[in-house]
Amino acid sequence: MTPFSLTRVALAACTTLSALALVPAAQAAELRSAEIHPDNYPTTQAVRHMGELIKERTQGRITIKVYSGGSLGSENDSIEQVKLGALAMTRVNSAAMHNICELTRVPSLPFLFRSTEHLHKALDSEVGEQLLRGCEKAGFVGLAWYDSGSRSIYSRSKLVKTPADVKGMKIRVQQSDLAVAMVEAMGANATPMPLGEVYTGLKTGLIDAAENNLPSYDSTRHFEAAKYMSMTEHTMTPEILVFSKRQWDKLPEADQKIIRDAAKESVPYMRKLWAEREQVSKAAVEKGGAQLGEVDKASFQAAMKPVYDRFVNTPETKELVSRIQAVK
Template sequence: MTVTVLALAGMAAAQALELRSADIHPKDYPTVKAVEYMGDVLKKKSDGRITVKVFSGSALGSEDDSIEQVKLGALAMARVSSAAMHNICETTRVPSLPFLFRSVEHQHKVLDSDIGKQILKSCEDAGFVGLAWYDSGARSMYTKNKPVKSVADVKGMKIRVQQSDLSVAMVEAIGANATPMPMGEVYTALKTGLVDAAENNFPSYDSGHHFEVAKYFSLTEHTMTPEILVFSKRQWDKLPEADQKLIREAAQESVPYMRKLWAERELKSRAVVEKGGAQVIEPDKASFQAVMKPVYDRFVTTPEMKDLVARIQAVK
């Protein structure tokens, strides 16, 4: 009897699964809290057998570091900007195209549809299982020395961008000089004058304290690059189908929770930065849109990508 009980206990312990996940954002950030929420859902669905441990605040390195660890199977998951996946899984470039989405509602409708599922699935050949899309708001330009009111104002500026060819090309298209660098280096780069400007959403502008050194926030809203939650295909393929199903379900359940937190955080962050002295400017967006054709010509290169863009633009 004792042997049987011990054997059963051993089997239960063997089936216990802790999923390690990474995020560069601080512990209170919506993406971190969303993955923790996913962990709570998963723990409940699996009767405590499957748990998630989130390493936030760049504890495991940059987004590129996290992606590499996920690919190798050293990490189960990572929440990264889809921009960090552009050179790994080319269809992820599509949701990052400038001025593609007409509104947040349009973006949600697209990403929740078969279009969003198709893009997530396309990353499997590169070693990643796409679990969910999270919000990252609209990215806008913020500058250190002068406000940006039209595309003419950015000519010759050194602008920090994400480490993505698409981000670089977009900045080059507006006549500025792109400086790719990790998020963690942006504050110092702005403060020391290594760059004149950066581009991001209100929560990152706030949480990175960039508003302290770059006071002019211009609502260009040039891209709505979503966040993506990716799982290691190496680890995924070793999991029972039932566990894969539970993980997918928990990830999807975290999406509306994340969106709610995001909307609240955007409003809160805008209030924080304005109170901290940031000036929010309404620029001439059309002047930016007018110079984006070369970006589409360069990056929308395959029949699949062209079809995705056409289908996204057709979504009402």
């Protein structure tokens, strides 16, 4: 974490800890939540919807204030603030949790999910709950899974069809060892960096390409710097909504239930917004000059064996992968 980020964490801690001491139950509380995406992004709107449900069910006693647009720092910054108890919760891509909560790597495995429907069924099942529970020992209460669509590669110079076409490319990935291993298995050079640095990296040629979903490709304006998006759809890494265990343990059980139920009920709301946003974003990037092309997915999938060998290497992860693959 940078000195600037540490300062933000310290300031957030000073200003929020008193507001988040939720004892006794009758005391009003404002739960503060961090979000790197803008106000109109589906995840931001979903957390605000969750807040509306909580406010209604507590007669205004508990509310959520969402700090959007990365105003409290990067996803890694917000995760640290939640762990410290300086923030109540945050919504992050689950890749940001990989090195903190190892089970979050499972739904990020390449080509694990056959379709969006398969993803939803798996994450709505006991498997999804088991994955969320896996974060508690790290200091986080997993509340819900949100959609993040499928991630594809976009390049400054060309459309790609097979792994041979990305060989030697410098591709930005999320700051996750799994993401690095996946791109390296394709033959490219993985370059981890925060999302906020990617536009400049593409513009200056520091990186040749990046990978993300269509709404992020649109909202970050990356299509202006990398006009060629190849629909590899290599992962469907979901978003995760996590609550600070330090703050959670101060809550009465009745309030915990209200918050957890509201989080679950925000999921279908988010999915509807996401599906709509994907179509809007596809039209927007194409209008902005982006070219979207199909790829030979089988060739990319065949390159992923080393990734599975490395990350699906315990009885628990093997069982979870098998159970996900068995979901019909």
